[in-house]
Amino acid sequence: MRADTMSISHRDQVRQPDVAVVRAITASSGYFSQEEERLAGSLVLERLFKGLESGYHFLFAERAGQGGQADTFAFACYGPVPCTQGAWELYWIAVRQDMRGHGHGGELVARAAERMAALGGRRCLAETSARAQYAPTWRFYEAAGFTPVATVPDYWAEGEDNLIYMLRLGREEKTP
Amino acid sequence: MRADTMSISHRDQVRQPDVAVVRAITASSGYFSQEEERLAGSLVLERLFKGLESGYHFLFAERAGQGGQADTFAFACYGPVPCTQGAWELYWIAVRQDMRGHGHGGELVARAAERMAALGGRRCLAETSARAQYAPTWRFYEAAGFTPVATVPDYWAEGEDNLIYMLRLGREEKTP
Numbered sequence: 001m002r003a004d005t006m007s008i009s010h011r012d013q014v015r016q017p018d019v020a021v022v023r024a025i026t027a028s029s030g031y032f033s034q035e036e037e038r039l040a041g042s043l044v045l046e047r048l049f050k051g052l053e054s055g056y057h058f059l060f061a062e063r064a065g066q067g068g069q070a071d072t073f074a075f076a077c078y079g080p081v082p083c084t085q086g087a088w089e090l091y092w093i094a095v096r097q098d099m100r101g102h103g104h105g106g107e108l109v110a111r112a113a114e115r116m117a118a119l120g121g122r123r124c125l126a127e128t129s130a131r132a133q134y135a136p137t138w139r140f141y142e143a144a145g146f147t148p149v150a151t152v153p154d155y156w157a158e159g160e161d162n163l164i165y166m167l168r169l170g171r172e173e174k175t176p
Numbered sequence: 177m178r179a180d181t182m183s184i185s186h187r188d189q190v191r192q193p194d195v196a197v198v199r200a201i202t203a204s205s206g207y208f209s210q211e212e213e214r215l216a217g218s219l220v221l222e223r224l225f226k227g228l229e230s231g232y233h234f235l236f237a238e239r240a241g242q243g244g245q246a247d248t249f250a251f252a253c254y255g256p257v258p259c260t261q262g263a264w265e266l267y268w269i270a271v272r273q274d275m276r277g278h279g280h281g282g283e284l285v286a287r288a289a290e291r292m293a294a295l296g297g298r299r300c301l302a303e304t305s306a307r308a309q310y311a312p313t314w315r316f317y318e319a320a321g322f323t324p325v326a327t328v329p330d331y332w333a334e335g336e337d338n339l340i341y342m343l344r345l346g347r348e349e350k351t352p
Contacts, residue, residue, distance in 0.1 A: 081331075083212050085333040086334075087331050123330055123331070125328070149328055149329055152325055152326045154263075154298065154299055155257075155263050155301075157260070157261040158262075166330075
């Protein structure tokens with residue numbers, strides 16, 4: 001374990017400045033369109049407005065910044081899929097560009113998955129593009145324990161399929 | 177064409193009484209759980225509150241009732257899937273029990289599909305359970321031109337898969 005991981009903390013409370021934080025993290029990643037950046041911010045607003053009734057749970061990763069102020073550098077947004085028994089979806093996971101490549105995203109997903117399981121989640125879904133440029137995203141999900149389970153043709157755009165990943169939540173896979 | 181179809185009209189404006197109308201139609205169908213009934217009503221509220229920003233489009237089928245008052249007996253709820261280019265989803269389609277079996281549902285889907293296409297939709301998705309008791313739903317979608325394109329295992333519950341249907345929007349399939 002690298003020394004700097006010792007100073008990473010996680011929080012699930014959502015505050016007003018997180019609208020801007022989430023947009024900045026999303027923008028920095030270079031992965032998302034402006035529409036997606038706006039959407040990510042709007043989910044924080046929805047959560048602030050409606051609380052957990054919104055269906056949006058957040059988990060943030062922070063480190064101690066200059067002057068002791070927390071520097072929020074990554075977030076996950078997830079929630080239960082309405083009308084299902086225990087299906088959850090990981091809607092967003094993003095790590096600010098300067099903090100990528102250190103396993104913080106995987107750590108955040110693992111912690112979010114624990115929380116979903118504790119709230120009765122059986123399965124976690126994640127959706128991404130089947131276009132080859134998303135191969136790093138596929139590898140990220142696969143490293144986090146997700147399996148591709150379905151493909152929806154022409155979903156994101158004509159010729160751009162949706163790749164649906166699934167993670168089994170809970171501890172049953174750890175029995176020997 | 178049966179004579180009584182002549183008196184059917186459709187509207188896309190959403191009004192406050194539609195919260196109760198939608199819940200009553202949903203409840204009467206016998207297909208949906210109480211959670212789904214509540215959810216259907218909450219989508220109308222969301223639409224009343226946010227307008228089309230909510231992402232929820234509605235189409236209602238009505239007939240002239242006693243005293244000339246319109247009797248709303250079916251609804252479809254659909255909308256664009258965020259962050260996609262032209263993917264729409266048919267979230268709900270329900271016909272009140274006493275009006276079923278006369279093709280009103282198929283007519284409503286066809287009209288909703290025309291509206292999606294007019295707003296730039298390329299594909300319309302619909303999701304349902306893969307459990308055998310939903311075979312009438314599968315037949316309904318297939319009769320409306322949808323094709324099953326993917327299955328997501330253990331989605332609705334453990335052992336109950338999600339069956340994803342897709343309809344190609346627009347008129348390209350009509351070229352000879």
